[in-house]
Amino acid sequence: MTITRAESKPAAIWNFRLIGHHELNGFGGMGEGLSMQMAKDGRRILWAAHESAPKNFTAIDVSDPRNPKVVVQTDLPHQNMRSNSLETSGDIMAVAYQTKQVDMQPAGFELFDISKPEAPRSIGFFDASGPYSRGVHQLWFCDGEFVHMAAGARDFQPHDMKDDQFYRIVDVRNPSKPEEVGRWWMPGQRVGDNAPKIQRHPQPIRDSGFRAHNTNVYPQKPDRCYLGYLDGGMFILDISDKSLPRVVSNWDNSPPYHGFTHTILPLFGRDLFVVTDESTVDNAADWPKLIWILDGRDETNPVPIATCPMPPVADFKDRGGRFGAHNLHENVPVPGCWQSENIILGTFFNGGLRAFDITDPYRPQEVGHFVPEAPRNSSLGAIQINDVFVDDRGVVFCVDRKIGGLYILEMDF
Amino acid sequence: MTDAALFAGVFPPGAAAGPFGRRQRRARGARVPVILVTGFLGAGKTTLVKALLESEAGRATAVVVNEFGEIGIDQALLAPSAEGKVALLGNGCLCCAVRSDLEDAFRTLFTDRARGAVPHFDRVVLELSGADDPMPVLQTFLGERALAREYHIQAIVAVADSATGRLALRDNPEAARQIALADRIVLSKSDLASAEEVAALTIAIRAINPDAPLREARHGQVDPDFLLADSILPPPSALQADAPGHAAGLSTFVLDFDAPLPWRALTAALGLLCEMRGADLLRVKGLVAVEGCRGPVVIHAVRHLLHRPVELEAWPDPAAARSRLVFITSGGLGRAAVAALFRAVAGLAPP
Structure with missing residues (x-):
């Protein structure tokens, strides 16, 4: 792998105002879990997952977004794991644990009582470890009742080890005793399936694995899971019977694209889906990784109608690290979260944070961007904006994947 | 003349949008x-x-x-x-x-x-x-x-x-x-x-x-x-246009409107002006309350060109929320003729 450092990386900010920045005590390599707790004492606490060890999660008091304060920062039990994803629902937080190798502990998710943000208290653990499992990569937890997640399991042996994580639903209404209530995987993913093995992406298309990533479920349509399945594309699942999820539709752009379908954001008021593919390779070797707009009028037949414009790959690919789409602000259905069906905010690693007006979904227009300079001590020499969350005040929080920590912005478009 | 957005009738516009797309904080939008x-x-x-x-x-x-x-x-x-x-x-x-x-x-x-x-x-x-x-x-x-x-x-x-x-x-x-x-x-x-x-x-x-x-x-x-x-736009209190205002064949005058205008009437009048007297229409600028819009609509025309309308989220000064169009013209195109045109077109608009 070659990492080319550009001569200069101009900071670019357009129609955003940077109002705060916190390096998170030197542990500013952040994952894809950003969740806001509206604490009972009136504070707004942003809970942020770390991209990798040694830190588990950090809570930041962002009541005054110009003066963010770390209220707690916790450590993982060991270095061979990560907790890249978390969500809060009221005073309960779920944190995903994924180990570096299979058959390690702790692999699953942990539940915390965060009613005192300074002192998160473990109140439950769901074990997803096993001889073929690395545990939980990502989870969705908004209703205080069910965790929807991308996880392996003790009883799940994939044909290909890249396919170890699938969609699982866990009832956490009794947090001390979480119980699985349903699961779904792609037919042919598991040894023993009554279906032919999944066809791998043929060379030179990347084979990143057929496994679950984002598992979004919204109260507007509680019987649907919007499931990113990496090289399997996007699935809409009918989960009206959680014990037996059924496929409503599958949209898969790869090949010819390089897979890694990551997030599906349904815009219920607009009959649209916003879908991202994650760039996972430095120097944009998996280009193009895009934000897609899909016509969702018929959920059984989602039709791609546009992609969000990006700056030229030639000018970004060699800046250091990755360049391409990744996470979105997901209209998480919890108090304190901004809801928007006209503006889409997405993260693009060294392409920074970008905002798009999709009022005309056939013609998404960029309306703002934020590409900070390489953070202090950056080994890549470039920013890697990884995740974004917008609160209901319109304050935007985005994080660097490597070292830069938390950037706080106001939208000005 | 631009009418409602292309996607109308295909996708619902979303809560932040009006007939002309997403409502903007200011006339420039994101430009x-x-x-x-x-x-x-x-x-x-x-x-x-x-x-x-x-x-x-x-x-x-x-x-x-x-x-x-x-x-x-x-x-x-x-x-x-x-x-x-x-x-x-x-x-x-x-x-x-x-x-x-x-x-x-x-x-x-x-x-x-x-x-x-x-x-x-x-x-x-x-x-x-x-x-x-x-x-x-x-x-x-x-x-x-x-x-x-x-x-x-x-x-x-x-x-x-x-x-x-x-x-x-x-x-x-x-x-x-x-x-x-x-x-x-x-x-x-x-x-x-x-x-x-x-x-x-x-x-x-x-x-x-x-x-x-x-x-x-x-x-x-x-x-x-x-x-x-x-x-x-100059602050409304400063508006003195319609005063003699003639020099070098140029005129500046203001039309204001008490009630929100139907978009069709506004575009019909401006369209006709652009078409018939575009050469003398040096510039038209203003904020207009349009029926069916929450905020004022920014109007900007130069000669034969009318820019795509932009709806603002709110009036810049709520105390002065009154439709005004400033006309800068040449060739003796004066207020009386333009005002008469707007009246005539408004009269043609369906009730």
């Missing part, structure tokens, strides 16, 4: 603001622009001029770009010399900015040469297929030399037109002119442009906010 600086030869445009660049508020400004030489930036010049077209200035500014194709220069500036090939800029100041007629430039920025999507003319600033401005206005139709089209006017070199000269020039300017805010520059400088403010 890059352009400040057009006009003024007759030797009026002091360059001094004014230089002072702006050197101010804190003027940081991150890209300047487009006809020739580098004219703005005299040599000492501030840090490094020309590879193409030799763009000069990077101190204070995070850059300067782009245009020899022929303005449109091409602005496109290149925009794409270079997206690429990170030039320092990021927040606005463009376009300094026209003294003899330039601002009309073709305005038209370039209004055509939907040209630069209108990425750039927004935020203000036309005219600079007039306190000592010689009156002569220029008397002898040169371009100078009068520059003043007529201006959103804001700067009297330069007032420290070199007598009070009588300044007063006489002010009267001459007011005969052409009764309402544009006017400021005297001291040693080539005015408050940067005066140049950078984003309102194209």
Whole structure:
């Protein structure tokens, strides 16, 4: 792998105002879990997952977004794991644990009582470890009742080890005793399936694995899971019977694209889906990784109608690290979260944070961007904006994947 | 004339959208603001622009001029770009010399900015040469297929030399037109002119442009906010248009409307005007309450071109939430005829 450092990386900010920045005590390599707790004492606490060890999660008091304060920062039990994803629902937080190798502990998710943000208290653990499992990569937890997640399991042996994580639903209404209530995987993913093995992406298309990533479920349509399945594309699942999820539709752009379908954001008021593919390779070797707009009028037949414009790959690919789409602000259905069906905010690693007006979904227009300079001590020499969350005040929080920590912005478009 | 958005009837528009797309916080939407600086030869445009660049508020400004030489930036010049077209200035500014194709220069500036090939800029100041007629430039920025999507003319600033401005206005139709089209006017070199000269020039300017805010520059400088403010409309209390306002064949007048207008009536009237008298319609600008819209709609037309309407989230000054259209015309196109046209068209509108 070659990492080319550009001569200069101009900071670019357009129609955003940077109002705060916190390096998170030197542990500013952040994952894809950003969740806001509206604490009972009136504070707004942003809970942020770390991209990798040694830190588990950090809570930041962002009541005054110009003066963010770390209220707690916790450590993982060991270095061979990560907790890249978390969500809060009221005073309960779920944190995903994924180990570096299979058959390690702790692999699953942990539940915390965060009613005192300074002192998160473990109140439950769901074990997803096993001889073929690395545990939980990502989870969705908004209703205080069910965790929807991308996880392996003790009883799940994939044909290909890249396919170890699938969609699982866990009832956490009794947090001390979480119980699985349903699961779904792609037919042919598991040894023993009554279906032919999944066809791998043929060379030179990347084979990143057929496994679950984002598992979004919204109260507007509680019987649907919007499931990113990496090289399997996007699935809409009918989960009206959680014990037996059924496929409503599958949209898969790869090949010819390089897979890694990551997030599906349904815009219920607009009959649209916003879908991202994650760039996972430095120097944009998996280009193009895009934000897609899909016509969702018929959920059984989602039709791609546009992609969000990006700056030229030639000018970004060699800046250091990755360049391409990744996470979105997901209209998480919890108090304190901004809801928007006209503006889409997405993260693009060294392409920074970008905002798009999709009022005309056939013609998404960029309306703002934020590409900070390489953070202090950056080994890549470039920013890697990884995740974004917008609160209901319109304050935007985005994080660097490597070292830069938390950037706080106001939208000005 | 633009009607409701293309996707209407296919996808619901979303809570943030009105008939003309997403409601905007301000007229420019997400576009890059352009400040057009006009003024007759030797009026002091360059001094004014230089002072702006050197101010804190003027940081991150890209300047487009006809020739580098004219703005005299040599000492501030840090490094020309590879193409030799763009000069990077101190204070995070850059300067782009245009020899022929303005449109091409602005496109290149925009794409270079997206690429990170030039320092990021927040606005463009376009300094026209003294003899330039601002009309073709305005038209370039209004055509939907040209630069209108990425750039927004935020203000036309005219600079007039306190000592010689009156002569220029008397002898040169371009100078009068520059003043007529201006959103804001700067009297330069007032420290070199007598009070009588300044007063006489002010009267001459007011005969052409009764309402544009006017400021005297001291040693080539005015408050940067005066140049950078984003309102194209003078405060309503200042409106004196409809007063004699005739000079050099130019007229400025205002129409205001008590009730929200049906969009069809408004576009029918403006469309007819553009079609029949476009050559004399130098500029129409204003904020109008339109039936079915929550906020006011920004209207901006130059000659035959009506810019795509933009709905604002709210009136800039809720206390002055009244529809107003400012007309700058030539060829004797006066208020009475235009008002009669609007009345007639409104009468034709379905009940």
